[in-house]
Amino acid sequence: MNKAENDDYLEKALSGIPENFSGKLLEVPVGTGILTMPVYQTMPEADITCLDYSADMMGQAQEKAEHLRLKNVTFRQGDVGALPYADDTFDIVLSLNGFHVFPDKEAAYRELFRVLRPGGTFCGCFYVKGEQKRTDWFVRHVYEKTGFFTPPYETAFSLKKRLGKLYAAVTLGTVKSMAWFVCRKGLR
Numbered sequence: 001m002n003k004a005e006n007d008d009y010l011e012k013a014l015s016g017i018p019e020n021f022s023g024k025l026l027e028v029p030v031g032t033g034i035l036t037m038p039v040y041q042t043m044p045e046a047d048i049t050c051l052d053y054s055a056d057m058m059g060q061a062q063e064k065a066e067h068l069r070l071k072n073v074t075f076r077q078g079d080v081g082a083l084p085y086a087d088d089t090f091d092i093v094l095s096l097n098g099f100h101v102f103p104d105k106e107a108a109y110r111e112l113f114r115v116l117r118p119g120g121t122f123c124g125c126f127y128v129k130g131e132q133k134r135t136d137w138f139v140r141h142v143y144e145k146t147g148f149f150t151p152p153y154e155t156a157f158s159l160k161k162r163l164g165k166l167y168a169a170v171t172l173g174t175v176k177s178m179a180w181f182v183c184r185k186g187l188r
């Protein structure tokens, strides 16, 4: 994928965050923070929580946040499948490149939905199979061995169906093998 395509799906995944957002946002998994720390620099009024399983990756994100003097971003090590937050805590839940990694994807969908408030937004992106034969081959034969990809994978179709069952409104598209989505949780 070239840079323009990368920027394209990221921009779409992040389009769920309104300009001048000042609510509570949860990002899982933050990884090294390479994609989002510069974005958080533009959101000084937001209350941002970043979570990841790996203390090492998250340490790198924390360093970036310190370097950028971000005062409104907190970090917590944890498992997406057992989030340490009450129901309906966040206005936005963001998940970039996580679901093709998470070992227990059912628990991850369930937990991210649980901690999002009614009317809130779940947005993000991850790899889906069935769009690019070459990428599918690499995922199966190369990337899985690195531990950064864990089956089973969604297709764009199965993901749309799954999100449609959970959320009141779903916008989803693909850029090559990356699906991006913006979903709104229904009001109770």
Ligand SMILES: C[S@@+](CC[C@H](N)C(=O)[O-])C[C@H]1O[C@@H](n2cnc3c(N)ncnc32)[C@H](O)[C@@H]1O
Pocket (backbone or CB within 6 Å): 028, 029, 030, 031, 032, 033, 034, 035, 051, 052, 053, 054, 057, 078, 079, 080, 081, 095, 096, 097, 098, 101, 102, 103, 148
């Ligand atoms: C491919 S990285 C994506 C990181 C970041 N969002 C990005 O796009 O640069 C996947 C991340 O998922 C984290 N991860 C894997 N399993 C997890 C789990 N059960 N709970 C939370 N994070 C997890 C890994 O530690 C890793 O940092």
